Amino acid sequence: MSRLRQVFEEGVLAPLVALLVALVAGDLLILAYGQAPGAVWSLLIEGTWGNAYGFGQVLYKATTLTCTGLAVAIGLRAGLFNIGGEGQLAAGGFGAAIMGLWLPSTTPALLAVPLCVGAACVAGGSVGLVPGVLKARFGAHEVIVTIMLNFIVLAFLNWIVSAHLAVPETLHTEGVRAGVLPRLSAMIPAFHGSAANWTLAVVLLAVGATWWFLFRTRSGYELRAVGQQPDAAEYGGIHVGQAWWRAMLMAGALAGLGGVNFVLGYKGYYEDGFAGGAGFLGIAVALVGRNHPVGVLLAALFFATLSQGGLAINALVPKQMVEVLQGIVILAVAMAVPEVRRLVRQAAGRATGRAR
Amino acid sequence: MRKLLFVLGGLLVAHLALLLVHPAGAVRLPDGDALEVGVVFDLGGRGDKSFNDGAYAGAMRASQELGARVRFVEPGEGSDREAGLRLLAAEGMDLVIGVGFIFTDDLTSLAREYPDVAFAGVDYALTVDAAGNVVAPPGNLAALKFREEQGSFLVGALAALVGGSKKVGFVGGMDSPLIHKFEMGYKAGVRHVCPDCTVIAQYAGVTPEAFGNPGRGKELALSQYQQGVNVIYHASGSTGLGVFEAARTLGRFGIGVDADQYNEAPGRVLTSMVKRVDESVFNAIQRVQAGTFTGGVYQFGLAENGVGYVYDENNRALIPDSVHARIEALRAEIIAGRITVPSTR
Amino acid sequence: MSETAQAPAVRLTGIDKRFGAVQANRGAAIEVRPGEIHALVGENGAGKSTLMKILSGMLAPDAGTIEVGGRDVTGWSTAQAIAAGVGMVHQHFMLVPTLTVAENVVLGREPVSVGTFDRARALREVEELAEQSGLRVPADRLVADLSVGEAQRVEILKTLYRGARVLLLDEPTAVLSPPEVTELWKVLRRVRDGGATIILITHKLDEVMAVSERITVMRQGETVERLATRDTSPEGIARAMVGRDVALMVQREGAPPAAVPAAGTGLEVRDLVVRGARIPRAVDGISFSVAPGEILGIAGVEGNGQTELLDALAGLREAAGGSIRVGGVDLTTDSVRERGDAGLSHIPEDRHRRGLLLEYSVAENLIFGQQHHFTRRGMLDRAAIDAHAESRIAAYDIRPADARLPVRALSGGNQQKVVIAREMARAFSVLLAAQPTRGVDVGAIEFIHAQLRRARDEGKAILLVSAELREVLALSDRVAVMYGGRLVTVMPRREASEEVLGPWMTGAQRGAVA
């Protein structure tokens, strides 16, 4: 079987099945609410890919989701389940805001933007590093640690913001003085009003860099080896614990980068609770994207469409329908991937059997 | 492989078939030239039995009495708030209302962008410029602000006078500046009538989820009641429903917030600090219809009857006449400006 | 016992079984008479285990019929097979380590009283059974704490507890020392005399000759020969297994060993102590050296510290004491990578767990462990990797000759060739070869042995650890025996034989090597 065909069968068929399952489930939910599925779906498409503004919103949401998706994917490539995207994302946004607040407003953008983006990555990365180090040093299970750390980080950031940094009567800091990224609408007026901004470009670079890192560098080769077979990796002279904390550091930095989208690209300040579940949705994005950077990007667009679509169809059905669909998509992909692989291999087996 | 294609085909057929179903009663999107109003809810949304429901009630009243066509949007994460408002503004609604202080910035920028649309922000937070002067909202934006601390002051005094204990309780939702306003007004009210009373003030959490954790609310309340508190005032959204459950269980009293919450625990709700969100929303709609809508800051305090406390046939038996008279006197003093109620820690 | 028309105890005919692209069984057949010990032989991958799993109900055949005691039972389940008295002792023990012996034995057939599991009765019944059958094991111990021999006894007990009349044993001697093997044959004969039928899966021809009465030979999923043991010879069986004449493993005299290894060369180990998972001193202070141009073979029953010794030498486990030198350089605290660069090469005992990255391509596996030598400015040097792969694939005849294929798709023999091709490509002076031919077919064994000898002749110091005593004898210049974490004896090859080594391997004979 050619590689391309294998990629197609395992990478496309499974998501396709999952998508159809979700569509049918969505149909049923819409009917349960007494609405017409056709009308709701067309409204969803119209509100997302149907106009420039909606598409801009999809791009905006996809930007954050790509980051959190990459954060989960890179962890999984190293064999670690990073459920801490939420906290890492929030910390990243906070880091960017602090740097933006601290820099004088006269700082040239060429200097301020990299500094703020860097601060986001450092902040997110340090939150990611904790479970990585605890895993490497003490064998503490990363799933538990990342879940717990989410609660801790969010509470801590809440304390800093509400006790020290918040503008009175609000939950956000003052506007940052430097490092703000322009919106896409500044260049393409059709995007007017949408939150899509130049973070998108930074994130696209990050997608490319992640791909390059994973599949072209020695560190990436070693990181994936650790994820597949830690015992073998050890034999191959790879320091498994080191690979673990490095992976979590990178995962945290990538998730942290996502915070830039809201803080520097959209609002210009850090707001408590801005992450809003994007960290958790990153798990779904990574899963549907099969832990491949390009797959993650496509999956992020898909989930961003669902999320923005939820708002568009709010006139007809509760937006919660979209949350149900997200759960169903993840479940369906998780089930369809091994199942499709099994069926495809069975078919391949029969085919070679006949050929003999 | 054949099985796989079979599954794919089956799903596709099922989906296509379902697409054709058009149930009777499915709504079509409204069109026409009636007054159109869009409301975007805060976290918690419709059915929170307090704040959002107040806005909902006001809008529904407008729809019945004034024939306004109302659309509601419940946003999800942060960026959806602006998107929700924009959706409505771009559709050419006559009035777009954001329910909650969290909408402040989005309302401000959209009001500038859509000067022909009227906007209103419930709990709109005013900003202060470098010189300390309040920045006025755009001319097409009405900031509907409530003096929660004034109402809280009165129920605080009531709690201290009726409670029969030197300890009174307060349960807040998310530990945040808005809720501190309730807490500070309440404490001031307690101290005003009973200087040696202590107020046990606790919060359910530090994230917005703290407004939706009745289990925690009940535990906080139970522990306060067991410390000798007889009356607890809550400002905690759905978490407060747990406070009422605790009041029911132990036969003590709770004080509702935002709306009249008597029905959540009949006989156990001493009163409610009402915030007439419904009135303010209804008024805004009415003014748009009458063509008298102007932007600016609308303060709803005791004087405007925008905040207050419930005293009706339900709870009259719980509040002695002398106490009622005392509270009314305090109310007059606040309106007259002889008492200033603090609103921040 | 008459050989006339009696219904066969077991008859399988025309069995087909496919796993994905692999046809494991192709019209395979076997017929076993009641009350005999029947050997099912064939190379690794010939489909013996698959056939027996089908008989025991663990796998369903794609085609063919299964008859037990004259009854057609095709497509039955494990539970049905057990109920009908067919019991299997697996090559990899099917024991739950966290349960006790008694719990393991009764699992699936638990004695019950008042609706709950009757632990006391289980214990009593298992003790009684152990007594009757002569398979003595402490019934209340955790299986995790048993020795390999004891664990195997528990496996046999399990089948007897279920009243097995047909006993299938899959490579039962792989983990036993010679005296334990002798003991096993005794048990099996006793069980057979009690009226049971035994099918023994093996690829060791001496065992076939020693205990079986009749033989079925399989090759590439097909049944190719049915023989009576007394009418055949090891060479005849081997020919049937491989399909051509093969030179059976030559037992050759070792080259005269270098009198005393010169200091500062080869591998020198002094007083090495290594902690094990359960035993504090899995390697209990051992010293030895391997000279350049020499193969030192370590024989011994598995689980006597060989794994820990190799791990410590390779840098995969910390040494708790002692020193390790390669070419005179102390590597005791060096990392795996540093040791590799210092001239240590390592064929690990378990290629699936350690030696290969199964999802990676052949080319990527051929640089595994040396990836830092194929890197330029942090990036993998793909041209160099491809060139390396091409030359290695050609030199070691790795098939299929496609460097981009994932290693998982290769046969066991070719996978092992990838490991060996890679380890031989290093600039090394010392080679650790652990179970270098485990699970590979006869042809590949010959090839691998030739490679090891060639490396020795080129002046490399080779430490060979193998559970196959015959392999140790075939390759080594000196032979050591490891028992209880110590090297209990070291002798020149010419003094060694199975008879001489056997007692050392069981600890029956003790001594100390400085």
Next chain:
Amino acid sequence: MILLFLAQTLRIAIPFLFAAAGGALSERAGIVALTLEGFMLGGAFGAVLGSYYGGSAWIGIAAGVSAGMALGAIHAVACIRFRADQVVTGVAINLFAVGVTRFFLDVAFQSSSNSPRVAGFGGEGLSALTALAANPLVWMGVAVMPVLAFVVARTTFGLRVRAVGEHPQAAASVGVPVTRVRYVAVVWSGILASLGGVYLALDQHQFTDNMTAGRGFIALAAVIFGRWHPVRAGIACLLFAAAETLQIQLQAAQVIPSQFVEMIPYLLTIIAVAGVVGRSRPPAALNQADA
């Protein structure tokens, strides 16, 4: 005062105990129990629906348990029949439970956050202790861990669960129906965990959006903390509950910012996972797709 402290600890512990019991059972059978939060939420919503339409708390229990069973069955099918990754399906089940309860909260009660008040347990005007004793779910919650410990250690089913979670191939080779044992274990895990949600909902007499508020994760932490043993996990539940009680009491004293008090249970868990139980061994077959 100590009695009241203990009573509060117990009240807070009940949902943990139910959920942790479900978690321990599922994990002992080799299926990761990241789903507890979703099971609880489903149970809570089911209980309110049942109690609202059936008019009785007992019907609420039945409906809540059915919801837990259904979610458990979905999870079981996904990771046993389809061999999906158990952590992924766990996350999906949680997301799904949040979405479904919200959606049908809207369908049934036209609300995004609260149900109407429904019949529950516990009378009015009682002392805290009598209110506690009047709730049959409290008694069940107290009993659940000892009963589970007995089931795991002393019954045929328990023996098989242990075998299946450690070495499924071995269990299969002696005719133990591995798949069936796992199905039963996961569905029971759904039932037990859902009772935690049922307790929350009936104690509140209503459903609130996402009212479990992370309790399922704390319960999972308790299972790990208790090293997969029911009684130890139960003790861990009580410990976490005591920490929360302490937090409530400490907060009233207002000595440190509430955010830091809030962190205590989570910090405890991390310290525990890193220090105390870091090296302890989970069931060997946990999260292995192949049975």
